[in-house]
Amino acid sequence: MPLVIAMDGPSGSGKSSASKGVARALGLRYLDTGAMYRAMTWWMLDNGVPVEDGSAVAARALEPVIECGTDPDAPAITVGGADVSGPIRTREVTNAVSAVSSVPAVRTRLVELQREIIGAGGIVVEGRDIGTVVAPDAPVKVYLTASEEARAQRRAKDLLADPGASVTVTQAEQARRDRLDSTRKASPLTRAGDAHEIDSTELSLAEVIEAIVRLAKEQE
Numbered sequence: 184m185p186l187v188i189a190m191d192g193p194s195g196s197g198k199s200s201a202s203k204g205v206a207r208a209l210g211l212r213y214l215d216t217g218a219m220y221r222a223m224t225w226w227m228l229d230n231g232v233p234v235e236d237g238s239a240v241a242a243r244a245l246e247p248v249i250e251c252g253t254d255p256d257a258p259a260i261t262v263g264g265a266d267v268s269g270p271i272r273t274r275e276v277t278n279a280v281s282a283v284s285s286v287p288a289v290r291t292r293l294v295e296l297q298r299e300i301i302g303a304g305g306i307v308v309e310g311r312d313i314g315t316v317v318a319p320d321a322p323v324k325v326y327l328t329a330s331e332e333a334r335a336q337r338r339a340k341d342l343l344a345d346p347g348a349s350v351t352v353t354q355a356e357q358a359r360r361d362r363l364d365s366t367r368k369a370s371p372l373t374r375a376g377d378a379h380e381i382d383s384t385e386l387s388l389a390e391v392i393e394a395i396v397r398l399a400k401e402q403e
Contacts, residue, residue, distance in 0.1 A: 185304020186211065187320075188399060189313035192327035193361050195334025197383045197391060201327060202309040203255040204392040209307075209399060212253035212299055216310035216317065217280075218260045219293050221271035222249045224283040226262050227361065235278045241288035253300065255307075278356055281363040290369050298331075310363055314375035322402045324378035325395055331358065333384045 188211070190202045199215060206213040224234065226247040233239050252259035260268050270276070283289055298315050301308055310317065314324035335357055366374040374380060381400055383391050 186322065186399065186402065187304055188323040188325065188395065189321035189375070189378070190307060190308040190309040190325050190327060190329075191311055191372070191374065191378065192312050192325075193311075193334065193364075194357055195336075196327045196329045198309040200388050201211050201383070201395060202307045203258070205395045205399070206255035206307040206389065208392060208396050211255075212300075212306040213221075213255035213258055214251060214253055214297065214306055214308045215258055215260070216274055216293070216308060218258070218268075218271060218295050219249055219251050219296065220284040220289070221276050221280050222251075222260050222262050222267055222285050223247060223293065224276050224280040225267055225271045225287055227283055228275065228279060233349065234282045235280075237286045237351050238379070240283055240286045243331050244286065244288040244292050249296065251296075251300065253306065256347040272386065274356070275352060281360045282326045284368075285363065285367040285369055287369045294370075311372040314378050315373060316370045319375070321401050323395075325398065326374040326378040327391070328379045328380065329384040 188202075188205060188207075190198050192198050202215070203213055205211070223244070227240055227243070230243070232243055233356065248263050250261045259266065260271065294317055297308070300306070301318055306322075308318060314321060314326070314395050381391060381394055386394075
C-alpha cells in the first residue's frame with residue numbers, strides 16, 4: 184500500500200514538529216487530526232453548544248464544514264471557509280477538546296473525513312488513535328512520548344501569549360486531558376501493539392525525525 188506513517192502519542196510529545204519534519208524529509212503529505220477535533224471544539228464553543236453535554240454536541244456534529252490542508256509547510260485548517268488555525272490553539276479550546284472528541288458522533292464524522300484524506304497514501308498522520316483506529320493497516324506506526332515535565336514545558340511555550348499558561352498549570356491541565364483521552368470509551372489514546380515507541384525526552388527534534396525516517400525507509 185502507499186506509504187502511510189501513523190504518528191500517535193500524548194500532547195506535548197513533539198508529534199506535530201516531528202510529523203511535519205518527516206513529511207518534508209520524505210516528500211509526503213501531512214495531516215494533523217488533532218486540529219480537526221480542535222476545529223470541531225472551537226465551532227461548538229463559538230456557537231454556544233455546552234461541550235460537556237455529549238448529546239448536545241452529537242446533535243450538531245454534522246453542521247460545521249471542516250477542511251484540513253496537507254501541506255507540511257502550511258497545514259491550513261478552516262471551518263466554513265474561515266481560517267481557524269490561531270483560535271483552535273487557545274487554552275479554552277485545549278481544555279474543552281477532550282470532552283468534544285469523546286463524543287462518538289464526532290469521532291465517526293471526523294474519522295470518515297480523515298480516512299478520505301489518507302486514502303491516496305503518501306502521508307504522515309498525527310493524532311491519538313491513528314495506528315489503532317483510523318489507519319490500523321499503516322505500514323509504519325510510531326508512538327511518540329516524553330516525560331510529563333518535558334511535555335508540559337513544550338506545551339507552555341506554545342501558549343506564551345497566555346499569562347496563565349505556566350509550566351505547573353499546563354502540566355496539570357495536560358495530565359487531566361491525557362487521563363480523559365486514555366479512559367474514554369470511543370477510541371482511547373493507546374499505543375498500537377505493533378507501533379515503534381520513541382521517547383523524545385532527551386532527543387533533539389532532528390534525532391526524532393531521523394529515527395522515524397529510518398523506520399520508513401526500512402519499509403521500502
